[in-house]
Amino acid sequence: MQHIIDRFISYVTIDTESDPNSDSTPSTEKQWNLANKLVEELKAIGMEDVTIDKHSYVMATLPSNVEHTVPTIGFVAHFDTTPDFTGKDVTPQIIENYDGGDIVLNEKENIILSPNYFKDLLQYKGQTLITTNGLTLLGADDKAGITEIVTAMEYLIQNPEIKHGKIRICFTPDEEIGRGADLFDVEKFGAAWAYTMDGSQIGELEYENFNAAGVKITFRGKSVHPGYAKGKMINSMLIANDFINELPHDEIPQETKGYQGFFHVTDIQGSIEETKLQLIIRDHSMKKFIKRKELVSKIVKKINKKFSKQFGADIAICEVKDQYYNMKEKVVPVLFIVDLAEKAMISLDIKPLIKPIRGGTDGCRLSYMGLPCPNIFAGGHNFHGKYEYVPVESMQKAVEVIVKIAELTATTDFNNTEEPQDTREKKDKKKKK
Missing domain, CATH: 3.30.70.360 (Alpha-Beta Plaits)
Known part of the structure; x- marks a missing residue:
């Protein structure tokens, strides 16, 4: 837990706010600070083919450790934060063994994170929360996702007995201003499919968006x-x-x-x-x-x-x-990739929350670029503002989900996994009702 906390805080204390009025990529020079840090960190934990291009897209490879052919899968997260609320001088607060009551984010300004207003807080009673100090956002969107991907790769490297195929990861700029996938090199990435670790509460699994x-x-x-x-x-x-x-x-x-x-x-x-x-x-x-x-x-x-x-x-x-389209059209033909993530969650005693995204991610753009890319929870809540928080236990579970997906991919016969499309469509209609 402490390892995840330390890694996450080292990311969120770097200001990476993007700028919609800029024509460059990345849209702000300060995004390079975290991008370059990630390159060095990925090399340090033992990732291979670590690259960063002229637009700050960071890619790396975890080679397969099995002899049989396994589809190459990917995991994606973005390192910019929204311009909707300041990400400068982020000062995280750690709340251990949360008691279910009000959390004073900033006593001087009387800024309080309360379960009376944010009822989701109550499901994390007894857990460790990371919050803001009430003056900035936190940046769990999506530095929690980056933390989880890096930690999962590190864990797989340190535990070679866990079998997996080739895994590609990518960290992108400018997702928050709708340009995160603009210069994403799908061919270079080389994955059959990927997952963005960019959802909210634990259990979220999404393959529909606006x-x-x-x-x-x-x-x-x-x-x-x-x-x-x-x-x-x-x-x-x-x-x-x-x-x-x-x-x-x-x-x-x-x-x-x-x-x-x-x-x-x-x-x-x-x-x-x-x-x-x-x-x-x-x-x-x-x-x-x-x-x-x-x-x-x-x-x-x-x-x-x-x-x-x-x-x-x-x-x-x-x-x-037009800005982006519903990824469902591109994911439904390969719906087994959603089933795989769902199976991973169930095996870890996580209740899957399969629901539409009321927004968009890099994944929806990437799906239309030839890389089917559902979205998985990163664990945070109340993104884009001073009430943002993330339970550390949710980040731990997200790490476990990544590891389990890698393990299942290496042991699944993909010739016999596809659920009939009409069955899933019927389920979707019931959910809508």
């Missing part, structure tokens, strides 16, 4: 002296507000869960003359995803038609850009 799009709309107006504005002024901020009010009020993040999609306004900046609005569209169903994009276009056309005579041109300019 279809995602980003929308940028510029609303134009006409500024006139307010005392003489009758029939002349066009306030672009009010038009932007009209657009928002046309969206379904109950299809927003705070009103949806499970397989329910949403519209989410993320940014609005404006004046009378011009207002820029950004939103994201999310849905697991491709059919519904397309309809959501069509609705945005329909509302924009309605607004343009309303002001066409008064403004003399389109008053709203809309740009919709």
Whole structure:
């Protein structure tokens, strides 16, 4: 346990916040600090073919220790942290034998991590938690995943009696700004399939995610002296507000869960003359995803038609850009890779929580790049903010899952493992109901 704690803290205390406004990869120079550290650490524990490319993607190999042919598998995690909340000067706190009560993260600022609000805390009573000091995020997303992968590789190297095939690992930059897979060299990685260690609570196993799009709309107006504005002024901020009010009020993040999609306004900046609005569209169903994009276009056309005579041109300019798609389409044909992870968890007395991701990971992008890549828990909770925490026992279990998947891969006959697709589809429909 202490080994995992020390490794994790050595990672999270390095600031690796990514920057969506940067055009470089990695998007921030400081991400190199952890990337280079990982290269040296992987060499030190005995990994082979350790490489880092000009964009800071770190790859390494654990060679097979069996004579028969085994599929090459991979494990992936990202080392950047979200720009949504500061990752500078992270000061972790270790709470041993958690008693189930409030945790004071910062007494001066009266910041408290309470099970009255975050009920998941109660399932970790008696365990060791790592929290923030209330002023930064923690970085368990996804430095917990990196900790688990490195520790699992180290364990397999130190215990050669555990049989496994060739294992490839990769640590990526800029996942938090949606660019983690942009320059991922799938051919160089050379795995038949992989797993991202980027989920949340213990037991999570995911092979479905949102279809995602980003929308940028510029609303134009006409500024006139307010005392003489009758029939002349066009306030672009009010038009932007009209657009928002046309969206379904109950299809927003705070009103949806499970397989329910949403519209989410993320940014609005404006004046009378011009207002820029950004939103994201999310849905697991491709059919519904397309309809959501069509609705945005329909509302924009309605607004343009309303002001066409008064403004003399389109008053709203809309740009919709797809970001990523549901990995399910690429994983279902090789669903045995999900079954393998599920079997590993069950053998370790971990209850698998197979559910859709209400978001996306590098894995969904990689799946469409030819590397099927379900997502496995890393153990953390409340990502992207000051209430983030991770139970150390969950990280220990994630290490065990990685080791067990490697072991099962070396002993499984993959000619007879595929579950009929329609059986799994029926299970999915029951879950949705």
